[in-house]
Amino acid sequence: MRLVPRLLVQSFGILALSVTLALVANALRPGGPAPVLAAPSAVQLDRSGGEIGIKDAALLFATGRAVFLDARSQYEYSLSHIQGSISLPPIEFASRFQDIKPQLVGKEAVITYCDGELCPLSHNLAKQLRDAGIKNVYVLKNGWSLWQAEKLPIAKGSAGPSKAGAASQGGICKDCENK
């Protein structure tokens, strides 16, 4: 075989062999494939769910990576709520979850909140969500009071669940998803 075709054939063979080796070795590596490097996020969420702090929640809100579910009554929601949040009192979960479910897909976190240190509504809602198969559910304890205290964006009125604001619009960072 002439030199150039021989070089090309052999080089291609070596490249193919190395790709195969890399694929097999990384598939068999103890602990699964080698970690793929991702840009580190300032928000480190516990994969098993639980509670989330106001700083993390605000950051996820700003970058449109979370959807907020208001577990309070619809009346309280209409008076004022986290901008873009969706009203979903636990008592209405069965009847409204299927309508809301598409809006939870693709978000890093589903954050439930109500008002007060001892408010059980957000925990009840979080439990129902987990039982329905939603994995990344977090409770923002005393969420509404903390949100107001930090003067974070709020909205008034009884917007329907399909008209969610900031959560579906990418938070206050309008072009984050393009970055």
Add this chain to the structure above:
Amino acid sequence: MQGLREQVGLVPWDGVEWMLRLVLAGIFLYASADKIIHPHDFAVIVKAYHLLPEPLANLTALWLPWLELTIGVCLFTGFLCDGALALATGLLAVFWIALFIDYFRGIDVACGCFSSSPEETAPMLWYIGRDALLLGLALFTVEARRRAGNALQLHS
């Protein structure tokens, strides 16, 4: 032609080529080992070069050490030797250019040539000089292989 035959006969090019090839094989095998064991650390180094988009930097970190290993084994055994020598030379040239680009951009990187530890840093000019020597070694091996082939043809 007689002069060339005599010249070729003075240097045992097949032996020189074999020795240089083994040295090059050793370098590539040594270079691949630490990076295969620590792909995440190597990915950090590849990303620090700022030459590849993040997904490509990840893939490069996972694949490049295996390419180095394959090239090293091929050079050592003589299997697919011409291709391995061409790829080795090409890789060293690419590394050299990458180091130059980062040097002129003012980016001080850990080379990642033989270690995946980002802490093991040296001046960029040292990396560039060392890679130039390795590239020279690869080119000399190519030339030795060519001359060894010529000598074989002349003697047969």
